[in-house]
Amino acid sequence: MNAAPPPPAIEVRDLRRVFRVRQGLFAPPREVVAVDGVSFRVPAGGVLGVVGESGCGKSTLARLILGLLEPTAGEVLVEGRRLATMDRRARARLIQPVFQDPFASLNPRRRVRDIVAMPLVAQGDVPREEIARRVAEMLERVGLSREQGERFPAQLSGGQRQRVAIARALVLRPRVVVCDEPTSALDVSVQAQILNLLAELRRDLGLTYLFISHNLAVVEHVATEVAVMYLGRIVERAEAEALFAAPRHPYTRALLASVLTPEPGLGVPDVGLGDALPDPANIPPGCRFHPRCPLAFARCPVEAPRPVPTATGIVECHLEDAAAAARPAAA
Amino acid sequence: MSALLEVAGLHVRFGEVAAVRGASLTVARGETHCLVGESGCGKSVTALAVMGLLARGARREAERLAFAGEDLRGLSDRAMSRLRGDRMAMIFQEPMTSLNPSYTVGSQMTEVLRRHRPGTTRARALDRAVELLGRVGITAPAMRLGQYPHQLSGGLRQRVMIAMALMCEPELLIADEPTTALDVTVQAQILRLLAGLQRDLGLAILLITHDLGIVARVAHRVSVMYAGEVVESAPTAALFAAPRHPYTRGLLACVPVPGKVRRDQPLGSIPGVVPRIPPGFAGCAFRDRCAHARPECAAAVPRRAAGPEHEFRCTLAPDWATRAEAALA
Numbered sequence: 021m022n023a024a025p026p027p028p029a030i031e032v033r034d035l036r037r038v039f040r041v042r043q044g045l046f047a048p049p050r051e052v053v054a055v056d057g058v059s060f061r062v063p064a065g066g067v068l069g070v071v072g073e074s075g076c077g078k079s080t081l082a083r084l085i086l087g088l089l090e091p092t093a094g095e096v097l098v099e100g101r102r103l104a105t106m107d108r109r110a111r112a113r114l115i116q117p118v119f120q121d122p123f124a125s126l127n128p129r130r131r132v133r134d135i136v137a138m139p140l141v142a143q144g145d146v147p148r149e150e151i152a153r154r155v156a157e158m159l160e161r162v163g164l165s166r167e168q169g170e171r172f173p174a175q176l177s178g179g180q181r182q183r184v185a186i187a188r189a190l191v192l193r194p195r196v197v198v199c200d201e202p203t204s205a206l207d208v209s210v211q212a213q214i215l216n217l218l219a220e221l222r223r224d225l226g227l228t229y230l231f232i233s234h235n236l237a238v239v240e241h242v243a244t245e246v247a248v249m250y251l252g253r254i255v256e257r258a259e260a261e262a263l264f265a266a267p268r269h270p271y272t273r274a275l276l277a278s279v280l281t282p283e284p285g286l287g288v289p290d291v292g293l294g295d296a297l298p299d300p301a302n303i304p305p306g307c308r309f310h311p312r313c314p315l316a317f318a319r320c321p322v323e324a325p326r327p328v329p330t331a332t333g334i335v336e337c338h339l340e341d342a343a344a345a346a347r348p349a350a351a
Numbered sequence: 352m353s354a355l356l357e358v359a360g361l362h363v364r365f366g367e368v369a370a371v372r373g374a375s376l377t378v379a380r381g382e383t384h385c386l387v388g389e390s391g392c393g394k395s396v397t398a399l400a401v402m403g404l405l406a407r408g409a410r411r412e413a414e415r416l417a418f419a420g421e422d423l424r425g426l427s428d429r430a431m432s433r434l435r436g437d438r439m440a441m442i443f444q445e446p447m448t449s450l451n452p453s454y455t456v457g458s459q460m461t462e463v464l465r466r467h468r469p470g471t472t473r474a475r476a477l478d479r480a481v482e483l484l485g486r487v488g489i490t491a492p493a494m495r496l497g498q499y500p501h502q503l504s505g506g507l508r509q510r511v512m513i514a515m516a517l518m519c520e521p522e523l524l525i526a527d528e529p530t531t532a533l534d535v536t537v538q539a540q541i542l543r544l545l546a547g548l549q550r551d552l553g554l555a556i557l558l559i560t561h562d563l564g565i566v567a568r569v570a571h572r573v574s575v576m577y578a579g580e581v582v583e584s585a586p587t588a589a590l591f592a593a594p595r596h597p598y599t600r601g602l603l604a605c606v607p608v609p610g611k612v613r614r615d616q617p618l619g620s621i622p623g624v625v626p627r628i629p630p631g632f633a634g635c636a637f638r639d640r641c642a643h644a645r646p647e648c649a650a651a652v653p654r655r656a657a658g659p660e661h662e663f664r665c666t667l668a669p670d671w672a673t674r675a676e677a678a679l680a
């Protein structure tokens with residue numbers, strides 16, 4: 021008899037989060053739909069890269085998955101267990117964050133070794149000698165010396181601080197790590213050090229990552245699967261190689277066209293998007309991308325496209341409906 | 352090509368920090384010269400030194416600092432402020448340094464023009480502002496004139512800054528990280544815009560960035576800065592085809608390039624971080640991170656020619672990399 025297949029490391033179902041933003045004393049509050057009906061699964065050991073423009077809901081999605089924000093609707097499961105019903109300590113053993121600005125997320129008045137020890141201390145039942153042993157082991161693992169463990173965050177460089185944040189995230193040996201722009205504040209030489217470290221840790225510890233970045237070249241390098249967000253929805257999801265080789269959604273194509281690789285002579289491409297920048301408080305009717313889409317047609321402003329399954333994911337665009345209808349039915 | 356901006360042997364010091372240490376570069380009319388390097392290597396300070404906008408307490412020295420053949424070193428503050436915003440303009444790294452939050456876009460744009468061209472009527476200045484806002488791709492420009500900077504998105508603000516910098520038809524535009532805070536799609540739009548303006552107006556542009564992708568796509572010429580020095584300078588094609596300085600080579604290896612670096616392979620990386628350099632420091636500032644460092648790297652480092660208009664600062668011979676590769680093959 022076969023054992024049941026392992027549950028996905030991360031599963032989100034119809035996740036939605038609305039913020040009410042007050043605009044002034046008397047104005048009625050506006051609703052900002054930051055995440056709007058998002059569903060996906062990440063298999064254990066996978067890396068789901070999430071890309072999209074500023075304000076499209078990437079960090080909100082990260083915080084929902086970490087349990088730092090309550091969903092307005094929908095649910096999050098980590099290793100098959102519902103996040104909403106789990107207690108804090110159990111959750112901390114399962115899933116941990118690494119954020120963009122390590123300086124803001126590290127307590128400036130604590131020594132590095134105490135910062136890394138915090139999650140263990142918060143568990144409440146780990147003996148002191150074991151805490152000391154595991155912190156020392158973790159610091160070494162992320163490439164920090166014993167001497168650096170005695171310092172305060174302000175005495176470290178940006179890259180070293182990000183190593184501290186990674187050590188703190190991994191000290192409980194979680195299964196899933198949510199990285200929200202983990203290298204965006206770093207220089208490229210340091211970014212490369214951190215990306216290499218994250219790749220090595222994933223391989224050695226069997227971790228699953230949700231990896232958010234606005235840098236598509238970075239995502240291409242680390243992700244096994246990629247989700248493209250636009251105004252709160254995933255408009256395309258596919259295996260990384262397929263997505264970069266053959267992007268299907270018009271927005272994905274524009275994003276890829278905007279990547280300026282260090283290849284001289286190619287010039288700056290015309291990405292073909294209009295000036296109508298997206299506003300999450302004012303989501304256009306029909307396809308939310310239609311005011312900027314170079315391929316929009318009559319149906320786009322009136323009818324919202326549904327996700328159409330593809331070989332390795334989904335695409336949400338009316339052109340895909342038409343393409344699917346034109347294809348002979350699959351056997 | 353005649354050089355519009357000439358900088359040679361520029362030094363800037365803030366107390367015990369030597370921020371720029373003998374940097375040299377030239378920008379010709381109609382040319383985009385990119386100054387690239389990691390955080391803290393002295394790019395902004397170099398630009399501010401040219402514009403005469405260094406913070407109080409900074410010490411600036413240069414062997415040559417000239418704009419259109421005129422020596423900037425001896426200019427009075429008044430003469431310098433007459434040049435600034437008129438014949439040479441700058442877009443700052445932080446948009447809110449050049450945009451005043453309490454004035455509308457329209458009043459700030461017209462003020463620049465009327466300060467430098469006293470006879471200009473308000474109506475003519477407004478016409479010019481509308482024309483330029485349209486030119487930088489802003490729809491409904493007349494409506495934008497009445498708005499305040501905080502009412503604009505990052506991308507619009509950046510366009511307003513570019514339009515404002517162009518009000519007096521400058522000959523030189525210094526743009527310090529003009530697209531760093533923007534989304535990639537907006538970044539591409541703004542860089543195309545700058546390239547188009549340069550073609551149409553014959554502008555000389557000194558573009559500061561830490562992004563080698565931008566450099567490859569927009570520069571005619573590149574200077575790589577490290578710890579206050581220009582360590583390599585070359586025409587763009589030559590720099591990317593045959594980088595000579597170990598730092599330039601290291602930087603290029605760090606950049607993930609879709610389709611080039613295999614995902615299961617680690618990226619190239621440079622160990623350590625950019626050091627702080629005290630005044631009086633001797634030798635190559637890269638030596639504690641360089642895989643090729645040798646004892647002579649602690650002494651004065653020569654400037655070597657690697658090809659036409661291609662120079663680098665290193666103790667290694669110009670053909671070291673090709674010889675090293677041949678030895679491996």
Ligand SMILES: Nc1ncnc2c1ncn2[C@@H]1O[C@H](COP(=O)(O)OP(=O)(O)OP(=O)(O)O)[C@@H](O)[C@H]1O
Nearest residue numbers: 039041052054073074075076077078079080081300
């Ligand atoms: N706590 C909050 N209250 C009100 N609105 C919020 C809140 N958090 C996020 N938002 C709004 O939700 C939208 C999505 O924000 P989010 O931070 O998730 O975007 P993002 O994709 O991470 O952007 P960036 O790339 O700039 O980090 C934005 O319009 C944002 O202003």
Ligand SMILES: Nc1ncnc2c1ncn2[C@@H]1O[C@H](COP(=O)(O)OP(=O)(O)OP(=O)(O)O)[C@@H](O)[C@H]1O
Nearest residue numbers: 365368370389390391392393394395396397406561
């Ligand atoms: N007003 C100042 N007082 C003292 N030190 C300064 C001042 N301005 C800059 N510096 C120092 O000069 C050095 C160069 O700074 P600069 O701003 O030119 O770097 P940069 O190359 O523009 O970096 P970034 O990419 O982060 O903008 C840094 O070490 C910085 O700390």
Ligand code: SF4
Nearest residue numbers: 307310313320337338
């Ligand atoms: S549905 Fe229409 S507007 Fe939306 S992406 Fe597809 S073609 Fe463009």
Ligand code: SF4
Nearest residue numbers: 635638641648665666
């Ligand atoms: S001078 Fe020496 S240390 Fe500096 S880059 Fe050249 S080989 Fe490396």
Ligand SMILES: [Mg+2]
Nearest residue numbers: 078079080200
């Ligand atoms: Mg975010």
Ligand SMILES: [Mg+2]
Nearest residue numbers: 394395396444
């Ligand atoms: Mg700067």
